[in-house]
Amino acid sequence: MPIDVITKDLVAPRRVEVSNAGDVVTMKFGNVSIDMHYLDVFRFAHWARMNAKQCKKRVGDNGRHLSVMGTLSDAEENYKRGI
Numbered sequence: 813m814p815i816d817v818i819t820k821d822l823v824a825p826r827r828v829e830v831s832n833a834g835d836v837v838t839m840k841f842g843n844v845s846i847d848m849h850y851l852d853v854f855r856f857a858h859w860a861r862m863n864a865k866q867c868k869k870r871v872g873d874n875g876r877h878l879s880v881m882g883t884l885s886d887a888e889e890n891y892k893r894g895i
Contacts, residue, residue, distance in 0.1 A: 826842050827840070827841075828840070828841055835849055835850055836848070836850070837850050
């Protein structure tokens with residue numbers, strides 16, 4: 813599912829998209845596409861999160877930010893199956 817990421821340092825929105833097929837995750841940032849094995853994506857995500865936490869602490873941001881993601885296309889079927 814593509815999303816537009818807009819930051820105050822960025823004049824125009826940048827398209828970000830993540831998809832998967834088999835054991836490969838494809839991440840697209842604008843016109844750049846990166847394919848990674850799913851285990852490497854877990855490592856990358858952890859590395860990025862730890863660095864983001866350090867930056868947040870360094871700039872004095874003590875706020876909390878909660879975000880939720882989900883696939884709702886089959887939510888009713890998953891609910892019926894108890895997933």
